[in-house]
Amino acid sequence: MGEGAKWVAGRWVGWAETKSLGPGEAGPNVCAYNGIYCAPRPSDGALAVAGIDLNHADIAGHIPADLPLGVPDLTLLHLNSNRFCGVLPDTLLHLRLLHELDLSNNRFVGAFPAVVLALPSLRYLDLRFNDFEGPIPPPLFDRPLNAILLNSNRIRGPIPANLGNSPASVLVLAHNRLGGCIPPSVGRMAATLNEIVLIDDDLTGCVPPQVGLLRKVTVFDVSGNHL
Structure with missing residues (x-):
């Protein structure tokens, strides 16, 4: 070698x-x-x-x-x-x-x-x-990542609007201070997403109806927010 x-x-x-x-x-x-x-x-x-x-x-x-x-x-x-x-x-x-x-x-x-x-x-x-x-850089969700695990850091700022570009099957952003809403583009992850965990992220607003398109999801946890 x-x-x-x-x-x-x-x-x-x-x-x-x-x-x-x-x-x-x-x-x-x-x-x-x-x-x-x-x-x-x-x-x-x-x-x-x-x-x-x-x-x-x-x-x-x-x-x-x-x-x-x-x-x-x-x-x-x-x-x-x-x-x-x-x-x-x-x-x-x-x-x-x-x-x-x-x-x-x-x-x-x-x-x-x-x-x-x-x-x-x-x-x-x-x-x-x-x-x-x-903040989470938007290009992260343009990368061909199967799993993105970022929970329990000090990340702030909203979830980028291009979230739905990600082909990830597992997405965990819990226990940060993201704020804002879950981007409606999440519906575009229907073909690949199995788990999404956004616990205790200071999220606000409503759960977008596009979540209903996530037919493969077995874990969807947004507890501890203001939705």
């Missing part, structure tokens, strides 16, 4: 020394480390790091800005339930193959991370239980 292996090994050793996460006996075989998943690269068959899953590892610190340089073939990045903090580095946009991003239950801050909107392969986005703030 060349330089990619060296990068992962270096980062892993740093985390392991702090929280005893990795098996020291793995040595230079990065693919043998807990939480590192490798697969043949489609272009040349060489073994590459395809996934990093460090959930519940009690890691503290920032996501390194050089992350994409070491793992350009990464398709899965799960770092939930740690103590990562700060803002997401813009260099994440170079992870062109990233399919799943789970950064939930950490201490990330700042505006909604626009960098995730530039990930062409992203289909699953989980940013729950952080301290992101400000």
Whole structure:
């Protein structure tokens, strides 16, 4: 794996020394480390790091800005339930193959991370239980995301009117301070939407009649609002 292996090994050793996460006996075989998943690269068959899953590892610190340089073939990045903090580095946009991003239950801050909107392969986005703030950018609902999980942040401002452009099957925006109404465009999500959870979002007005078009929805929860 060349330089990619060296990068992962270096980062892993740093985390392991702090929280005893990795098996020291793995040595230079990065693919043998807990939480590192490798697969043949489609272009040349060489073994590459395809996934990093460090959930519940009690890691503290920032996501390194050089992350994409070491793992350009990464398709899965799960770092939930740690103590990562700060803002997401813009260099994440170079992870062109990233399919799943789970950064939930950490201490990330700042505006909604626009960098995730530039990930062409992203289909699953989980940013729950952080301290992101400000409005939801409308382009989020133009992305081909199957799941959007943003609950329990500090997000404010109305739900963008283009909500209905989203092909998501699961949409969870609960426990924010969104205000305003549920956009009528939600009816355009009928073909894909299975779950929508908007609990305790300071929503006002009425539930739009277009909700009746959501024939596949099994969970529709707007409790704790002013509807």
